[in-house]
Amino acid sequence: MNTLTSRLSQASKHQLFWPVVVLVGLLAVNALYRPSFLGVEMKDGHLYGSLIDIVRLSAPLILVAVGMTLVIATGGIDLSVGSVASISGAIACLHISQQPDQNALSVVLVALALGIGLSLVAGTWNGMLVAGIGIQPIIATLILMVAGRGLAQLITSGQIITINSSPYRTIGVGYWLTLPVSIFIAIAVVALVSVVTRRTALGVIIEAVGGNAEASRLAGIRSRRIILLVYVICGVCAGLAGFMLTADVSSANGNAVGLWVELDAILAVVIGGTALSGGRFSLSGTVLGALIIQTLTTTVYAMNITPQTSLLFKALVVIAVCLIQAPAFRAKFTRRRPAAPLPPPQATASGQDQKVEVPA
Amino acid sequence: MVESQPVLTMTAISKSFPGVQALNDVGLRLFPGEVHGLMGENGAGKSTLIKVLTGVYSHDSGTIGLAGQTVRFGAPMQAIAAGISTVYQEVNLVPNLSVAENIFIGREPRIASLIDWRRMRRAARHLVERLELDVDVTAPLGSCSLAVQQMIAIARAIDIKAQVLVLDEPTSSLDTTEVEQLFRIMRQLRGEGIAILFVTHFLDQVYAIADRVTVLRNGRLVGEYMTSELPQLALVEKMIGKELEALESLEDQPKRALAAIEASTAVIEASSIGRKGSVAPFSLTIHQGEVVGLAGLLGSGRTEVARLLFGADRADSGQLTMQGNPAPIHNPVDAIDRGIAFCSENRRTEGLVGELSVRENIILALQATRGWTKPVPRRRQDELVAKYISALDIRPGDPEMPVRNLSGGNQQKVLLARWLITEPRLLILDEPTRGIDIGAKTEIQRLVMQLSDGGMAVLFISAELEEVLRLSHKIAVMRDRHLVAELANDDSVDAEHVMAAIASGASS
Numbered sequence: 055m056n057t058l059t060s061r062l063s064q065a066s067k068h069q070l071f072w073p074v075v076v077l078v079g080l081l082a083v084n085a086l087y088r089p090s091f092l093g094v095e096m097k098d099g100h101l102y103g104s105l106i107d108i109v110r111l112s113a114p115l116i117l118v119a120v121g122m123t124l125v126i127a128t129g130g131i132d133l134s135v136g137s138v139a140s141i142s143g144a145i146a147c148l149h150i151s152q153q154p155d156q157n158a159l160s161v162v163l164v165a166l167a168l169g170i171g172l173s174l175v176a177g178t179w180n181g182m183l184v185a186g187i188g189i190q191p192i193i194a195t196l197i198l199m200v201a202g203r204g205l206a207q208l209i210t211s212g213q214i215i216t217i218n219s220s221p222y223r224t225i226g227v228g229y230w231l232t233l234p235v236s237i238f239i240a241i242a243v244v245a246l247v248s249v250v251t252r253r254t255a256l257g258v259i260i261e262a263v264g265g266n267a268e269a270s271r272l273a274g275i276r277s278r279r280i281i282l283l284v285y286v287i288c289g290v291c292a293g294l295a296g297f298m299l300t301a302d303v304s305s306a307n308g309n310a311v312g313l314w315v316e317l318d319a320i321l322a323v324v325i326g327g328t329a330l331s332g333g334r335f336s337l338s339g340t341v342l343g344a345l346i347i348q349t350l351t352t353t354v355y356a357m358n359i360t361p362q363t364s365l366l367f368k369a370l371v372v373i374a375v376c377l378i379q380a381p382a383f384r385a386k387f388t389r390r391r392p393a394a395p396l397p398p399p400q401a402t403a404s405g406q407d408q409k410v411e412v413p414a
Numbered sequence: 415m416v417e418s419q420p421v422l423t424m425t426a427i428s429k430s431f432p433g434v435q436a437l438n439d440v441g442l443r444l445f446p447g448e449v450h451g452l453m454g455e456n457g458a459g460k461s462t463l464i465k466v467l468t469g470v471y472s473h474d475s476g477t478i479g480l481a482g483q484t485v486r487f488g489a490p491m492q493a494i495a496a497g498i499s500t501v502y503q504e505v506n507l508v509p510n511l512s513v514a515e516n517i518f519i520g521r522e523p524r525i526a527s528l529i530d531w532r533r534m535r536r537a538a539r540h541l542v543e544r545l546e547l548d549v550d551v552t553a554p555l556g557s558c559s560l561a562v563q564q565m566i567a568i569a570r571a572i573d574i575k576a577q578v579l580v581l582d583e584p585t586s587s588l589d590t591t592e593v594e595q596l597f598r599i600m601r602q603l604r605g606e607g608i609a610i611l612f613v614t615h616f617l618d619q620v621y622a623i624a625d626r627v628t629v630l631r632n633g634r635l636v637g638e639y640m641t642s643e644l645p646q647l648a649l650v651e652k653m654i655g656k657e658l659e660a661l662e663s664l665e666d667q668p669k670r671a672l673a674a675i676e677a678s679t680a681v682i683e684a685s686s687i688g689r690k691g692s693v694a695p696f697s698l699t700i701h702q703g704e705v706v707g708l709a710g711l712l713g714s715g716r717t718e719v720a721r722l723l724f725g726a727d728r729a730d731s732g733q734l735t736m737q738g739n740p741a742p743i744h745n746p747v748d749a750i751d752r753g754i755a756f757c758s759e760n761r762r763t764e765g766l767v768g769e770l771s772v773r774e775n776i777i778l779a780l781q782a783t784r785g786w787t788k789p790v791p792r793r794r795q796d797e798l799v800a801k802y803i804s805a806l807d808i809r810p811g812d813p814e815m816p817v818r819n820l821s822g823g824n825q826q827k828v829l830l831a832r833w834l835i836t837e838p839r840l841l842i843l844d845e846p847t848r849g850i851d852i853g854a855k856t857e858i859q860r861l862v863m864q865l866s867d868g869g870m871a872v873l874f875i876s877a878e879l880e881e882v883l884r885l886s887h888k889i890a891v892m893r894d895r896h897l898v899a900e901l902a903n904d905d906s907v908d909a910e911h912v913m914a915a916i917a918s919g920a921s922s
Contacts, residue, residue, distance in 0.1 A: 253789070254789050255788075259781065261769075270778070273832070275778070
C-alpha cells in the first residue's frame, strides 16, 4: 500500500511539474522586472498585491476552465461558455436593476437563481445537441456561442445594464477573511467538482468515455447521460463565471462579458495536461493553467507592452509554453545535447505525450 | 483457358515488418484474360502482397515482372501508370461528387487549363455503357447503391488502361444480386483480356468466378491451383493448414458429456436472430455449463453472431429468450443487465481503455452497472483486482499501471477479469487466445473449462479448430454469414467433420 500511494503522488507531481515550472518562471520574470511584484501588504484588513490580483482575476477563468476540463475529457469541446457567462450575468443584472431595493439579499439570490437556471438550460441544450442528436461538439456549441451573444443582448435590450447592488458586487470585488470573495468561490467550485468526480465514479467514467468511446459502450456505460451531464456542469460553471465578470464592473454588457474566454479556458485545460482528444483529465492542472494565463495577461500590462503588440506577445509565450511542455520537443532538445539531464521519464510522458498531437 | 505468357509474375517476394515476416518467398502469376483468386486467412499475407504489387509497400527481396519487364513501384501512382489498377474494399471515392467527376478525378479532360465538362460526361457515359450499367453520370455518387459505387470504382480503374485489375474483397458489402452484377462485369473484362486478381473470403464466389487460385498461409505460398481441379474441402485444408497438422498429432482429448448439459436449463435461446448485411438469421441455444464453439473462416460471420447476442449491433429479425422469458436486447446495457459478457476480439479498440489503469479497466463494467453515483468502494476494488490479478496471473501485477503497457496476453486477461467480476451467466469470448503466447493461451483455455464446470455458459469463438474441439460441448459452424451446422462434439466428430462443414455446409 505504501509504495502504491507514494508512487501515485510521485506520478501526479510529475504531471504538474512543467506547468509549475512555467508559472514560477513567469512570476520570476515579473519579480526581476519589478521587485515589488511579489510584495503583499495589508490595507484596511484586506490583502493587496499583484499576486492577490492575479488570483482574483483568474477566478472566473478557473470556473470556466474547470467545466471545460470535464467536457474536453469526454473528447468534446464547449465554445459557448463565453456566451453562457454573458447570458447568466445579463439576466442576473436585469433582475436586480428592475427591483426597487437593489441591495436586498433576497433580490440578489433570485437573480443568481435565474442566472444558474438559464445556464442549466444552456448546458442541457449543448448536451442534447451533442449526446442526443450526435452533432459534433465544436459545431453544436458554436451554435450557442453565436446565438447566445444575441440572447444576452436581447435580455439587456442591447443596452449596458448598470446596477448598484452591494451584495452582488461582493461576488466580484468583495473581501472575506482578508482575501477576495471570488477566490473562495473558485476554490469551492474546484473542490466540489473534484469531490464529485473523484469520490464518485464520475471521473473515471468520463475518462473511459473520452479514452475509448466504443470500449466504454461495450462495457455497458451509458455514455449519452455522461456527456449530457458534463455539458450541464460546464454550463453552470460558465454561468457562475458570468456573475463574477458582471459583478466586477457592476454592469452587464451582452456583447463584452466573457468574450473569448472559451479560448483562454481551452488553453488552460491543455496547459494543465488534459489532452484535447479526451481521456485522463487533471483539475489541478487546469487551475495551474488558468493561473499561468492570467499571470501572462498581467505581465503584459505590467511590462507596458503596447496594446498593439500585446496579443502577439501573449501568443508567442503560449507557443513557447506548449513547446516546453511537449515531451517530443524536449526530447529533440536533449538529443542535440546529450549531456543535458533527461526529462523525468514514463510518468510525465504518459501524462502528456498526446498533448502535442492535437487532433483536428 | 488458353495458356499464354503471364502478364504479371511476382517471384520470391519477401517483406518483413518489425517483428513480423509478413511475406516469405511468395510468388504469384497472372495470365491475361483470367480471374485469379487470392485466398488465405487474415494474416496470411494477402493484403501485404497486394500492397507490394500496387506500390504501397516496397518489398525486401524478389522481383516483379510486368509484361516481360522487371518493375519496382515506389508509389501507387507508378503502379497505376504501369497498368495495375486496384479497387479496395472500402470504396475510395467521393460520395458528393458526380459519377463522372469520380471517374475522372485527378485526370479530368481539359481545354487549356479548364475542365472540358462535356467531353468528361460523354466519356463517362461511354464507360458506364461498356459495363452495362444504367447510371446517370451527373448524379452524385452517394445516391447510387453500394454495388454501383463499387462498379464505378471498377470503371475508373479499367479506364486507366489497366492490364491488371486487383479487386480487394469487393463483395464483402454486397448482396447476392449485386454480387451477380459484379461477376457479370468481371466476366466481361476477362473476355477483354484483362487479368483480374480477386481477393475474397467467400469460398463459393471463388468457385463461381475464379479460374485459378493462389493460396497463402502465414506469409508463405502454399500453392497455385486450377479451381476446377481443387475440391472445396482441399482448399479449406490448404488455407488452415498448420492447425490441421497440429490437430492430427494431438492426442485424443476426453470428449465432454453433452447429454447431461443439454438436459440443463437453457441460458439463452436465439431464434432466427439476424441482421441484414451482417449475418443471416440463425437459431442457437446455449445451456448452463455449456461451451459452444463457433467455428468458421475469418469473415464468415462469427464475430457478428457474438455482437448480435450482446446487443453491440441491433438485430433486425428474430428474438432472444433467456431462461424461458423473452429478452429483447437492444444495446450492451440490456445484455449486461441480463448477465451477458462479451470480450471483443479487438482488445485495443473495443475492449480496453489504454490510458486507464489495470484496476480501472477491470472495474469498468461492474461500475457501469452500478451507475456513476455509486462507486465501487476503493477497498472492494482493491480486493477484487488483487484477486483476479493473482487468479489469472496478470503480469506485471501492478494495478495502477496503464493497461496499454501490458502485453497482449495480459491485456486479454484484464479484459476477462473485467467481465468475470460481473459474474455473468453467459460469457462470449471472441478470439480470446489470438496473438498471445502459448502459456497464456493454455491458461485461458483451462479457465474456460473451469468456468463451464462451475455452470457458466460460454460461447467460444476461435479460428483454431484445435481449441474449439478441445473446449466445446457443441460446435456451431459459420459459413458465408450463415450458421450452417451444429455438431455435437462427441467421439464421432473430428477436425475433418468441422472442416467439411466449413467447406460445404453439409452437417454430417
